[in-house]
Amino acid sequence: MVQPEKKKSNQDVIIIKHLNKSFGSNKVLVDFNINLEKDENLVVMGKSGSGKSVLIKCIIGLLEPDSGTIEIFGRNIPDLDRNELDEIRAKVGFLFQGNALYDSMTVRQNLEFPLRRHWMNVNQPEVNKLVQEALDDVGLKHTINMMPAELSGGMRKRIALARTLILKPEIILYDEPTTGLDPGTAKEIIELIVAIQKKYRSSSLIISHDMNCVRLAADRVVMLIDGRCYAEGTYDSLKKSGDPKIKDLIE
Numbered sequence: 001m002v003q004p005e006k007k008k009s010n011q012d013v014i015i016i017k018h019l020n021k022s023f024g025s026n027k028v029l030v031d032f033n034i035n036l037e038k039d040e041n042l043v044v045m046g047k048s049g050s051g052k053s054v055l056i057k058c059i060i061g062l063l064e065p066d067s068g069t070i071e072i073f074g075r076n077i078p079d080l081d082r083n084e085l086d087e088i089r090a091k092v093g094f095l096f097q098g099n100a101l102y103d104s105m106t107v108r109q110n111l112e113f114p115l116r117r118h119w120m121n122v123n124q125p126e127v128n129k130l131v132q133e134a135l136d137d138v139g140l141k142h143t144i145n146m147m148p149a150e151l152s153g154g155m156r157k158r159i160a161l162a163r164t165l166i167l168k169p170e171i172i173l174y175d176e177p178t179t180g181l182d183p184g185t186a187k188e189i190i191e192l193i194v195a196i197q198k199k200y201r202s203s204s205l206i207i208s209h210d211m212n213c214v215r216l217a218a219d220r221v222v223m224l225i226d227g228r229c230y231a232e233g234t235y236d237s238l239k240k241s242g243d244p245k246i247k248d249l250i251e
């Protein structure tokens with residue numbers, strides 16, 4: 001097993017300890033431990049069916065772990081009630097794999113939606129400014145009055161990212177952000193993720209099995225193998241590993 005490298009900072013925004021989650025006899029997460037440091041892009045890699053989605057669902061409180069703790073900003077997610085979870089969700093952006101845009105709403109209405117839900121006191125001029133700024137961040141100001149169906153797959157991903165960014169989240173969780181995109185568009189999305197992290201100094205946890213995403217975006221990589229954090233390190237350090245399970249995943 002590859003040992004963790006020396007840590008960059010002591011500020012962890014997510015700390016997951018001894019997380020266990022099974023479905024019947026299927027042990028998906030087994031004593032799983034990771035931390036997300038402030039200002040880093042952490043990629044969690046794993047094969048199909050390894051438990052990446054289960055992990056992200058536990059983090060956002062959609063699935064209840066069997067045991068273990070998931071601390072975000074010092075609050076243990078499984079202990080929170082609906083209102084407390086909502087407060088945390090306003091500070092933790094989540095980019096869904098399928099984007100989850102509302103097809104019957106324009107781009108503007110999609111972006112206004114989280115503001116109306118979480119920042120009820122914000123006035124219309126401020127809403128307009130935030131919508132423009134979020135669209136500018138993803139390079140799609142001209143799509144403001146378009147419907148999602150009029151956009152390409154890459155553009156829909158960018159709009160979904162703009163909708164995540166509009167609440168200025170301190171943490172962003174990405175669920176397979178490049179799935180379903182052609183390699184060129186996927187690379188653009190990865191570059192955007194890196195640019196966003198630099199601009200807002202946010203912390204990102206990215207679930208992915210896309211090697212380009214790992215190579216280009218990850219400050220640190222965690223390998224989810226057999227339900228555990230099997231290895232952790234930079235892409236370069238893991239690439240040099242002789243461990244067959246690591247080689248199998250990274251190649």
Ligand SMILES: Nc1ncnc2c1ncn2[C@@H]1O[C@H](COP(=O)(O)OP(=O)(O)OP(=O)(O)O)[C@@H](O)[C@H]1O
Nearest residue numbers: 023026028046047048049050051052053054055209
């Ligand atoms: N609600 C559920 N009920 C029963 N089993 C589930 C449930 N959700 C996930 N699983 C099981 O947990 C395991 C991990 O699934 P998960 O979706 O987390 O994999 P993944 O790593 O995200 O895969 P992929 O890359 O294909 O999306 C699988 O064996 C799956 O069948």
